[in-house]
Amino acid sequence: MSTPVDDELWSAIGDPTRRTLIDLLLAAGAGTATSLSADLPLTRQAVSKHLAVLDRVGLVRAEPAGRERRYRVDEAQLARAAAQLAAVGTSWDARLRRIKHIAEAIERSRDHTEGE
Amino acid sequence: MSTPVDDELWSAIGDPTRRTLIDLLLAAGAGTATSLSADLPLTRQAVSKHLAVLDRVGLVRAEPAGRERRYRVDEAQLARAAAQLAAVGTSWDARLRRIKHIAEAIERSRDHTEGE
DNA sequence: GCCTTTCGCAACCTTTAGTTGCGCATCAGC
DNA sequence: GCTGATGCGCAACTAAAGGTTGCGAAAGGC
Numbered sequence: 001m002s003t004p005v006d007d008e009l010w011s012a013i014g015d016p017t018r019r020t021l022i023d024l025l026l027a028a029g030a031g032t033a034t035s036l037s038a039d040l041p042l043t044r045q046a047v048s049k050h051l052a053v054l055d056r057v058g059l060v061r062a063e064p065a066g067r068e069r070r071y072r073v074d075e076a077q078l079a080r081a082a083a084q085l086a087a088v089g090t091s092w093d094a095r096l097r098r099i100k101h102i103a104e105a106i107e108r109s110r111d112h113t114e115g116e
Numbered sequence: 117m118s119t120p121v122d123d124e125l126w127s128a129i130g131d132p133t134r135r136t137l138i139d140l141l142l143a144a145g146a147g148t149a150t151s152l153s154a155d156l157p158l159t160r161q162a163v164s165k166h167l168a169v170l171d172r173v174g175l176v177r178a179e180p181a182g183r184e185r186r187y188r189v190d191e192a193q194l195a196r197a198a199a200q201l202a203a204v205g206t207s208w209d210a211r212l213r214r215i216k217h218i219a220e221a222i223e224r225s226r227d228h229t230e231g232e
Numbered sequence: 233g234c235c236t237t238t239c240g241c242a243a244c245c246t247t248t249a250g251t252t253g254c255g256c257a258t259c260a261g262c
Numbered sequence: 263g264c265t266g267a268t269g270c271g272c273a274a275c276t277a278a279a280g281g282t283t284g285c286g287a288a289a290g291g292c
Binding site for chain 1 (some may be wrong): 268269270271
């Protein structure tokens, strides 16, 4: 199944560093590559690259402010991403439940016919 | 927040190819590197490496059967992974809702005091 | 016994995350 | 209005991960 997910979005939020960045941005409201790198074991450049990725898939948006470049989470897009995460999770859950039903059904029918 | 997730697990299911492998294994019940590679635009080797990763984090388990090496999804582990996916999703959702509430509260108080 | 199938190991290529180094722009102080 | 600090982007380099091909070895079919 895997849901017809934008694979770009998935690979964007699949990276643990980028998820942390999103968390930090949500907590602080906004931030720059420099300010965010202060809270992470990463250089400004690395953070900047991740922000560029997140920007490309629309999860964050940058607003230039003087010599700074302030990033902010796009709430609508993040909500969409969150929904997709949950979707994959529940899809697997559903599949597992279905398998369990089938397994139980087989066991029941075996008990009836063979008794082993 | 990002939940104190095993980062290994996340990066395992973060890869779209590996998610597809899980889906295929769930659909077929079990499979080998060779059989799975037939359904994917990948060589057996690539699939084999992915299965090794999934095996290391416990999402699948291998049972040698003659000259074959049959892989099967570990349902308990996958259920755990699904739960973690859903958890991150709902965590973001909750955070977004909280932010929205705050924004609305600010707007309300501004309406009361200033009227602009 | 031979041929096929399936696998694991090793060498290699490419992409991506991360680093360092440099040059340009913007704001603050004097 | 220079001068210095701060924040940024671009470029070159390294390290790891996903992918490929090319072996040789073990298990089955006939």
